[in-house]
């Protein structure tokens with residue numbers, strides 16, 4: 259199945275007085291899996307609906323494989339849309355649900371009639387080809403054993419697989435998926451997520467996936483476009499977004515499970531003054547305005563209280579998380595930091611103990627209060 263690239267060019271959309279999308283541009287390569295990630299209400303679904311042709315943009319263009327789609331009817335766009343709600347036909351079997359888009363497209367209303375339709379010239383051949391495609395698709399989705407069942411007799415994950423099957427059977431050039439895992443419980447979400455990853459690997463269909471779940475975005479995507487307030491803030495691979503966020507919003511949104519933040523006065527030659535300590539942070543070199551020092555729990559360590567350059571902290575509590583532990587440590591002036599350490603090491607710590615917090619000067623970020631962070635590599639793209 260040949261995949262198509264998808265280009266979204268300067269899309270804007272307003273509802274009443276609200277700018278829902280502002281000049282949104284995004285280029286998705288043929289076969290790429292890109293996720294729109296952002297908080298509720300940031301405009302993800304609206305953008306997907308505009309690409310599908312279900313909503314009209316006020317400005318901007320959508321192109322797929324070089325063809326402008328703005329004037330193309332939704333049904334002729336060669337896109338398949340998978341929604342959060344499965345919207346299966348309750349009175350049809352799994353087989354009939356998956357076959358439905360092909361039956362509607364490839365058979366006339368007479369040919370669709372039971373008994374008569376099946377005997378009409380031409381329809382026999384087309385019915386056979388529909389049957390082949392339904393069986394291929396259900397084999398790919400491991401639904402073969404469930405083809406005779408009605409949706410009511412399926413689990414949530416199975417229903418979502420049928421919804422995927424119904425979208426896949428038409429062999430679309432592009433998949434649009436709007437939170438397709440949102441209605442599943444935690445275990446099924448992870449299972450169905452790996453099914454989607456496997457299918458994408460096998461079929462390499464260009465996919466634009468919407469979620470507000472950072473773990474889902476990271477697990478599935480080649481690249482993630484992170485949105486806030488109707489704008490795409492940064493587009494990068496999940497690893498680059500986590501490692502090199504463009505601003506504090508992005509760093510916070512990808513906090514797993516916590517981001518340490520501290521407001522600090524303007525750095526002097528990369529040096530930040532925190533209480534009676536002075537820390538040199540590479541990211542702060544070249545900045546001369548106040549801002550926020552931020553770092554992830556894994557980018558600091560606990561050392562002896564008298565270690566030079568370490569901030570004095572007191573162990574408040576320890577949370578165990580499998581092989582790791584999160585240590586909540588209080589610094590002066592009511593600031594709390596979280597540090598990730600190995601679970602074995604946590605066993606030797608005691609609540610109330612005074613230690614030093616050693617922040618990794620290469621990995622901590624400095625976000626100036628006005629203006630962007632000076633990033634070391636430039637993964638921002640549109």
Ligand SMILES: Nc1ncnc2c1ncn2[C@@H]1O[C@H](COP(=O)(O)OP(=O)(O)OP(=O)(O)O)[C@@H](O)[C@H]1O
Pocket residue numbers: 273278296297298299300301302303304305470
């Ligand atoms: N038809 C509409 N009329 C008016 N406002 C709308 C309409 N559709 C969406 N909006 C508003 O546009 C904004 C973006 O909505 P959208 O559904 O695109 O966000 P989202 O990022 O997909 O959110 P969620 O994750 O909650 O689905 C919201 O503030 C929403 O209330």
